[in-house]
Amino acid sequence: MVPSTLLSIALSYGLLGLQVLATPIVNLDQIPPLKAIREDDLLAGTVPLNKLHSRSIADSMKNAIQLMPIDEDEFLPSHLRKRSDDLARLDLQDQVKLIYGGVVSDKQIYLANMTLHQPDPSHPLIMMEKFDKLLRSISCRKGRVVLRFNDEDAMNYAIKAWDWINEKESDYFFLIANHKSCSENMQRTPYRVDKVKYDKKSFTTTLTTNDIPWETVATDFDLSISSANMPRRVRTRSVQTLDIIKRGFWDFIGNFNFGKSVYWDLTIGDVNGGRRKIFADPLHEFSKLEITCVGCYLAGGVEIGGFIKVEKGSVKQLYVAAKPKNLHGKLEVETFIRASLPEPGLKWDVNLFELGIPGLSIPGIFTLGPSLQYQVGFQLAAAGGQGNFSLGVQTTIPNEATVIGNLLDVTKSSATGFEGSTVKPILMLNEMSARANFYVYAQPVIGFGVRVLTQYGVEGAIELKLPYINADIVSGYNKDGFCPNDKLRRVSGAKSTSGANIELWFKAAKFTGFPSILSDFDRKLWGVRWPFYETCFPMQGSPGFRPPEPVYPTAAATTIDPPITVTRSSDGSPTFNPRAIQDPPPFTVTRSIGIGSGPTPKPQVMRHPRARRAIA
Incomplete structure (x- = not known):
């Protein structure tokens, strides 16, 4: 798996053969501390357990292995x-x-x-x-x-x-x-x-x-x-x-230890770089837009434990615990865009993969039905022309991490050991004559249904944004040289600012047999934000120019958020809805954005000779 990296100097060469020069915002010896996620950084209103989750959970419980x-x-x-x-x-x-x-x-x-x-x-x-x-x-x-x-x-x-x-x-x-x-x-x-x-x-x-x-x-x-x-x-x-x-x-x-957890293998997707189209203008509302997942996968597994305590005929404790085991994944979303998008842009999510996990049942006493979905979602706003870029990240979750979800008292749920999570950003820019604001996330969802005796039941889920990443890419022109420190002083290029979050959410719904005071809830147990640095991509460089290889200093996430809880009313609407991502600003740009002094030229497409063409 990839080493722990925090991007303090962006790619200086080699993205699909495109010659670029990156300029760090700060000195490599002065890497700033990681910032905790604020409430307004969160994805807007984590989705409740959807029909797909519920159906998968129901199937798992119905077909559970009878112990x-x-x-x-x-x-x-x-x-x-x-x-x-x-x-x-x-x-x-x-x-x-x-x-x-x-x-x-x-x-x-x-x-x-x-x-x-x-x-x-x-x-x-x-x-x-x-x-x-x-x-x-x-x-x-x-x-x-x-x-x-x-x-x-x-x-x-x-x-x-x-x-x-x-x-x-x-x-x-x-x-x-x-x-x-x-x-x-x-x-x-x-x-x-x-x-x-x-x-x-x-x-x-x-x-x-x-x-x-x-x-x-x-x-x-x-x-x-x-x-x-x-x-x-x-x-x-x-x-x-x-x-x-x-x-x-x-x-x-031979030797046996009752403390050993159940292991669920979560390996899903394509580790060999396979391509899966997740959006291709199915309704003809977004002309000439294509978004593809390239080598999106999740590998490793999770160890699951569960504990139930019943007293005087009532369920008093109901815990689910999860611990990652060599869990890592990759999200790389390739985007081709040939026109501005209608405001306010496009928001889309798709269930890429679904994995059946055997449930378990003790007839008349207890049933646990798990399911796994691997979801990918994005939000895109673009204006001003054409673009071909890839955005993503490789992520590793440490084996020391632990999640404890209390289905009856969400305030006693917790997550520890995630501070060692690491990310390696992926940013590739092949051509650009537009401004694009892009958010993308990969989300493994471990859903589960629990039934105790015949009268108690609950559905829950552990959602891990692994991770979501945002980028704001702006193309431009400067007659004195677009990128600082570009010795060739190329006049056209693009700048990108980006960051990534990892978040862990615990949720429960569809309570049966419990007191009515138990409401559906979403709770963020842990989160951290990696602020990446501004990256400058000069275009149309001389074929002989070859900057030095990039340097990736290593760093791990260390800042944790306080938990945030979202409760839901009987109609399913959230009573507290943290803002996920800022809505993309309204774009009125109809031409390439000029940066620096000098006249603003007509829009032009900046393309590397080897950039692939997917849309005519």
Whole structure:
């Protein structure tokens, strides 16, 4: 990837063969500090979750990978596991651990770690999979579960542990069953056990049960998502989800850490310089205008974590965390313009790429459906003639960066570690006889839908402007030499001033089942602005002229903005709408702009001999 660079001296030679000379605004030893983004620098009103996001999220949730139950003992080394014939496994518990897993690829396994607490002190819990090795047989029928123990000792221990519920009508405990005769689709199923009967001769216990929904027993729980890497030695074996729930599988996997996040590969686009047209005058309103994305891509991925806490049947905490992993991208937009644009110019955005990311689901308890879109947008105003230029940037986000999004309390959302983000500007000018004001951005959007139990739901998104960049390009004439320090004193040229911002936004909408006080919101968690320098491009230079190669001093972003929040009313309109970019000034120019002294000539096209012609 490109090194960290901050453009203090603009390109002095070599842009598509065009000979140019750059003049720094300041001395290289006096690079000014980076400026924080002001509210009026922001893109005007970040867009709410659009229909494309919502549809993609819905599809991901519908097709989510169904995680299967995994016995907690499978994650312990065999010498540390409680003996399978330990009668203490029949004791009722105030909390139990439910682990789920599913194969998402040949490299990764999704995992969910759920701690289920008893709904109240009088009604404890027990998991059948904890004591099934003490049983000869299990049979589940309508309204009852029949358990046959291996021996009298196990039977007598169960009587001591469970018989208390026969004393009062109001006494019961909860059984979480995971057996083919008790559960549908091999999933855990909750039961309420109201009575217990014993047949000591046959070592048989009959539990009188009621089928219950998860909402009845799962009134208090914590749930986090994580992952495990598939070892190379098993990747060629086409491991399926049913394989990972078999006993002994995790002995084969080896060391495991529940703190490992889920990894989503976000590589999308064309790293080899492919061209994709994003605007070509489809309505014939903007004559002879063509805009193309050249080698636009996003590479790397993001590690995702999630945490849910439910208390007394209400969702109290709902976090999504994201951490970039070797995340970098390139945005280069090539523009051909052959006429002035109608005021106030053109604003356009397009979804260049869409990437399906597998969701995950624990039936009846939790579903997470992610999606990724890679959007490109621009705003262009131009007057006075013709232009052929490219504007863009290469960006790297450090692995140390972290985003924590609190879906229930946006003020507790945060972003850290982005200060090391780096940019390398791209500015190429092939011909110019106009004034152009151009803003362009690339925006990866990680959308996600979350459903908890059956009554709670929310859609959210993490948007990263990676980055947006602006340039104001003005062509002109000066009989004494257009660019300072141009030894050839060429009379025509163009000047450009530019800058780039990186911004991170967190948003949530479409709350279901939560109190009405939770409103849709947009919140800028982090942002930084790189002010680039004025660049001067002399035109029609002598073929023998070859200035020295440009120098790119390195620097990283260090200035962070305070968070900015945008809430939305019920109709979706923002109640606070920070201004993104200044509207382009109204242009009344109908000829090349003169800079300096001397007469202003007629408009002329300044073109390098090798500049490509895309539009007649």
